[in-house]
Structure formats: C-alpha cells, structure tokens
Amino acid sequence: GNSVTQMEGPVTLSEEAFLTINCTYTATGYPSLFWYVQYPGEGLQLLLKATKADDKGSNKGFEATYRKETTSFHLEKGSVQVSDSAVYFCALSDGGANSKLTFGKGITLSVRP
Amino acid sequence: EAQVTQNPRYLITVTGKKLTVTCSQNMNHEYMSWYRQDPGLGLRQIYYSMNVEVTDKGDVPEGYKVSRKEKRNFPLILESPSPNQTSLYFCASSSGDRRNSPLHFGNGTRLTVT
Numbered sequence: 001g002n003s004v005t006q007m008e009g010p011v012t013l014s015e016e017a018f019l020t021i022n023c024t025y026t027a028t029g030y031p032s033l034f035w036y037v038q039y040p041g042e043g044l045q046l047l048l049k050a051t052k053a054d055d056k057g058s059n060k061g062f063e064a065t066y067r068k069e070t071t072s073f074h075l076e077k078g079s080v081q082v083s084d085s086a087v088y089f090c091a092l093s094d095g096g097a098n099s100k101l102t103f104g105k106g107i108t109l110s111v112r113p
Numbered sequence: 114e115a116q117v118t119q120n121p122r123y124l125i126t127v128t129g130k131k132l133t134v135t136c137s138q139n140m141n142h143e144y145m146s147w148y149r150q151d152p153g154l155g156l157r158q159i160y161y162s163m164n165v166e167v168t169d170k171g172d173v174p175e176g177y178k179v180s181r182k183e184k185r186n187f188p189l190i191l192e193s194p195s196p197n198q199t200s201l202y203f204c205a206s207s208s209g210d211r212r213n214s215p216l217h218f219g220n221g222t223r224l225t226v227t
Contacts, residue, residue: 043219046215103157
C-alpha cells in the first residue's frame with residue numbers, strides 16, 4: 001500500500017535559518033504529492049502540491065520538487081520566520097476510487113526569534 | 114466564507130455514552146471524509162463519502178458510524194465510545210479528484226473518553 005515517511009522531529013531553528021524537511025513516499029502509479037501545514041489550534045491547510053514528476057510546488061516562500069527517481073518531495077524554505085512555527089505534513093494521493101490522502105506522521109517546527 | 118465547520122471543538126465524555134460530532138461544509142463539495150490525528154501516527158482516515166447516501170470505510174472504521182443524508186453534512190457517530198477513541202478528529206471536504214483538488218479541513222474536535 002501507499003506510505004509516506006517524514007524525518008523525525010521536532011525541529012527548532014532560529015529566525016532566518018534555512019529549512020529542509022525530508023519526505024519520501026511509496027506508491028503505485030503516479031501519485032500527486034502535497035505538503036499541508038497545521039498552525040496551533042487549527043485544521044490542516046494546503047501549503048503546496050505537485051502532480052507529476054519534476055513539478056515544483058511553491059507557496060509563501062516554501063518549495064518542494066517532485067523527484068520520481070528518489071521518490072522524494074522535500075520541503076525547503078530559504079529563510080524561516082517565527083510565524084512558520086507549525087506542524088508540517090507530507091501527503092500523497094494516488095487517484096484511486098477513494099483518492100484518499102495518505103499522510104506522513106508530521107513534524108513540528110519551532111522558529112525562535 | 115468557504116469553510117468546514119465542526120462541532121463541538123472540545124468534548125469530554127464517559128465510556129459507552131453515545132455521541133455525535135457534526136460536520137458541515139458550504140462549498141457544495143461531493144467528497145467528505147473523517148480523520149483522526151494521534152501523536153506519532155499522523156492522520157488516519159476513518160470513513161469517507163463520495164456523495165449523498167454513498168459512504169465507505171477508511172483505514173480505521175471500527176467503533177464509528179457516519180451518514181450522508183445531505184450534501185453539506187457528514188456527522189460522525191460514536192455509539193459506544195471507549196478510551197482508545199480519545200483523539201483529535203478532523204472533518205474534510207473536497208471537490209473532484211483528490212489528486213488535483215485539495216482537502217479543506219475543519220478546525221478539529223478534541224475528544225476525551227474517560
């Protein structure tokens with residue numbers, strides 16, 4: 001079955017530091033890949049997505065590139081802000097009948113001033 | 114404003130006392146789903162619905178029921194809650210294919226069963 005593996009957390013960074021959060025996946029076919037973000041006390045919201053190999057998703061300074069050869073979708077940001085503190089989830093959808101999202105375990109990012 | 118609304122936000126109950134968590138969306142989405150979020154496990158799908166009167170099990174359906182009598186509403190029913198159902202629950206909806214259409218999540222319901 002499908003699965004998503006995220007690096008272990010939590011991650012604590014200083015403001016303006018570079019961020020990388022690793023995500024690898026196992027899926028049949030050609031899934032779409034997503035990053036969702038969960039701010040404290042809120043539901044998840046879509047951060048970015050990529051629907052085919054070599055696509056780059058980007059939003060709010062975050063980027064992730066769909067790498068089919070390494071089955072990865074790592075999230076990066078060049079300069080994090082305190083307001084980026086949240087839980088980040090990598091997810092995939094394979095377009096089956098349910099087309100459900102399969103989520104990774106999530107990683108907590110804390111950015112200190 | 115487009116949104117998914119869950120109620121209540123917080124619920125504390127005792128083992129065996131039936132409860133319902135409501136979910137409503139105002140975006141005319143066909144697809145709705147319930148997830149539970151547990152530390153170290155991420156989000157796991159409980160049930161989903163492709164449209165009115167069409168529901169099916171997700172990965173962890175035991176102990177839960179759902180119904181979809183109207184397009185906008187998708188309540189989650191725990192007929193006899195147990196402590197292992199203590200969790201954070203999210204309702205979500207989307208239009209079309211999940212490959213291309215993002216899920217819209219509610220703000221969550223934190224359930225404690227004692």
